[in-house]
Amino acid sequence: MPAHTDARWWTEYALQSDEIRFIAGRLRFDDGTEPAPFPSAIVIFRPPTRWAGPGDTTYTLRRLNRSAISYIERIPAP
DSSP states (O other): OBOOTTSHHHHHTGGGSSEEEEESSOOOOTTOSSOOSSOEEEEEOOOOSEEEOSTTOEEEOOOOOOOSEEEEOOOOOO
């Protein structure tokens, strides 16, 4: 999605996510001649950490202890 960090919708929705991965540089598509006109990010929303299952079963999502914000870097082929 566009990484418009100054936009109102970004602070209201994207910052409520579980994880944000910024993409270094601008996205390019195989058939495009120009890069995207905006920076991009992958915004990840995960399900609740605990929910009820059938009968008396309760499920708990275990998360890894890692940074919540990261970036993806494109490395050109040699």
